[in-house]
Amino acid sequence: MPPISPVDPTYPLVIRDTLTRMVLGTISEPITLGGTFAIVKLERIIEADGVPFDDVIEDLTTHVRLRVEQMLMQQRVRSIINEADLTVLDATLKRTWERQKRQAMELPK
Incomplete structure (x- = not known):
């Protein structure tokens, strides 16, 4: 999966909010997305290039x-x-x- 930005509106807000609260290397609790669920893992944080x-x-x-x-x-x-x-x-x-x-x-x- 490509990197996700917390400000990228193409991803559901609940996923972006979850990622901003996560610690590097952790896996989220199941996230409800309508009739489905998602689990995300914060593998790395890409710093802004300035x-x-x-x-x-x-x-x-x-x-x-x-x-x-x-x-x-x-x-x-x-x-x-x-x-x-x-x-x-x-x-x-x-x-x-x-x-x-x-x-x-x-x-x-």
């Missing part, structure tokens, strides 16, 4: 802009697929269309 924010703001801005564009494009794909009223007669093409439709709907939101 790069000034002004030195990375341009790269961060580009990264965020690209991510937002990607997210909006994925939303548009889902919208187009939901609005599509297709009748596929060929069985092979129909299976392919259904598979691709499912994959598009499973894209991260």
